[in-house]
Amino acid sequence: MKNINSTKPNSNLTDIMILVIRVSVGLSMLTHGIPKLETLVTSNHIEFMSFLGMGPIFSMVLAVFAEFLCSLFMIFGLFTRMACVPLMITMLVACFVAHGADTFKEQELSVLYFFLYFVILILGPGKFSIDHFLTKKEEVY
Numbered sequence: 804m805k806n807i808n809s810t811k812p813n814s815n816l817t818d819i820m821i822l823v824i825r826v827s828v829g830l831s832m833l834t835h836g837i838p839k840l841e842t843l844v845t846s847n848h849i850e851f852m853s854f855l856g857m858g859p860i861f862s863m864v865l866a867v868f869a870e871f872l873c874s875l876f877m878i879f880g881l882f883t884r885m886a887c888v889p890l891m892i893t894m895l896v897a898c899f900v901a902h903g904a905d906t907f908k909e910q911e912l913s914v915l916y917f918f919l920y921f922v923i924l925i926l927g928p929g930k931f932s933i934d935h936f937l938t939k940k941e942e943v944y
Contacts, residue, residue, distance in 0.1 A: 821929035822880075828919050829878035832890070836870030843867055852901055869893040877923070880932020887924040891917055 826856040842849060843863055851859040851866070869889040876886035896919040898910045 817926075818929040818931055821923070824909050824919065825834040825880060825883070825923060825928065825932070826878050828923070829874045829915065831941055832870050832874040832877075832916065836867060836872075836874055839863060839867045854896060854900060862910050865889075868892055880928040880934050883932060886929035887920045891920045891924070894920065943944055 815940050825829040843860075849859050849863055851863040853859050854862045854865075857865075870893060873886040873890050877890070894913045898917070902913065936943045
């Protein structure tokens with residue numbers, strides 16, 4: 804029996820936890836991205852913040868790209884590290900621009916998402932991902 808107080812990580816459990824985090828965070832973010840996508844596609848009048856003077860429509864397109872498309876990439880583990888970057892930027896904008904005047908209670912969710920994406924960026928997609936199968940032949944052990 805292994806020592807329960809061991810500090811050595813179990814690589815299989817680590818990969819399973821990365822999968823759980825990737826999928827749960829990706830699905831959670833889709834609940835924000837899908838309504839924005841529906842608004843972008845169906846609405847004639849879009850009310851959204853204009854970030855850096857880009858206009859509300861282009862700002863919403865960028866948010867939909869991150870919150871919808873990059874979340875799908877995250878769930879499937881495809882281009883995972885690259886998908887983290889727009890999501891992290893979107894969460895920083897949400898925290899400091901969209902909710903900049905709000906209390907920390909309103910900013911908290913975007914901060915939490917930011918750090919989860921940061922963890923995924925550092926750890927990578929894990930072996931239960933499309934990225935792993937695409938790069939499997941390139942890795943040397």
